Amino acid sequence: MKHSAIAIYLVLACVLAACATSPTGRSQFMLISPESAIVESKKAYLSTVSDLDEKNKLIDDPKMADRVATITGRLVTEAVALYPQSANWEWSVAIVDDPETVNAWCMAGGRMAVYTGLFDQLKLTDDEFAQIMGHEISHALANHTAERMSRAIATNIAVAGVAVASDNHALALGGAALAAKVALELPNSRTAEAEADQIGLELATRAGYDPDAAVTLWEKMGKVGGGERPPEFLSTHPAPQNRQAALASMGSEVRKLNPTGKKAAVHPVTIVR
Structure with a gap:
C-alpha cells in the first residue's frame, strides 16, 4: 500500500x-470505549495520588473528610439511581493540601480530587460545594x-x-x-461544560442542595478569577458571561425535582488518605 x-x-x-x-x-x-477510559483513568489516578502522598499533600482532617464524603456521597446516591452503570465505580476523593489551587476534578470511573484552595479562597457553603462536585461527577457520567x-x-x-x-x-x-x-x-469542550452544568445542577438538586447556589458559586469564582492569575478551575472550565444567567434560568424548573430539598442518603465514598 x-x-x-x-x-x-x-x-x-x-x-x-x-x-x-x-x-x-x-x-x-x-474512538475509545467508556470502559477503556475508566481503565486508563485509574492508572493515571493511582499515579497522581501516589505522587501526592509522597509529597505529604493528602489531607487527613476528619472534619473536612466527613464534610466532603457526606456531600459527595449524597450526589453519588443520585448519580447511581439515574445511571446504574456507575453503581460499581470506585467512588473516591483525594483532598489535596494546596491552598493556592482552586480546582476539583472527576475522572472516568468516579475517582475525584478537591483542592483546599476551593474552601480557603471561596468560603464555600455546602450547597455551593455540591454544585462543584455535581458538575465534576457529571463529566464522568456523560463519558466526557x-x-x-x-x-x-x-x-x-x-x-x-x-x-x-x-x-x-x-x-x-x-x-x-x-x-x-x-x-x-485536554480540557472539556464548551458543549461538554454546558452539559455538565445541566446534569450537575439536576444531581445537586435531587441530592437536596439549593440550585441557586450554582449562581452564587460562579459569582465567587468570577471574583477570585479577576486577578492576573485566574484559578485553575477557570482555565479548564470556560465560563462565558452568560453562564450564570443560563444556570439561573434552569433553577426554577430544576427545583421541581426536589421541591422540599430533602437530603439524599449518603453513598459510601472513600476519602483517599
Missing part, C-alpha cells in the same frame, strides 16, 4: 469511528473523559497519517505515544 493511501486510511478510521449519545441526547465522537481521549487519538491518527505519507516515522511513533497523556490533560 502506498504511503498516501495509508495516510488516507488512517484519517478515514477517525471519520468512520463509532458515535455515542450523551445523557442530554448529544451525539459524541468516540472518553470523548476527550477520542479527540486526542483522532489528532494523533491524523499526525501519524501525515508522517507516514512523508516518510517521517519518528513523527508517526511520537504522535501515537503522546496520545494517552495528552488525552487526560
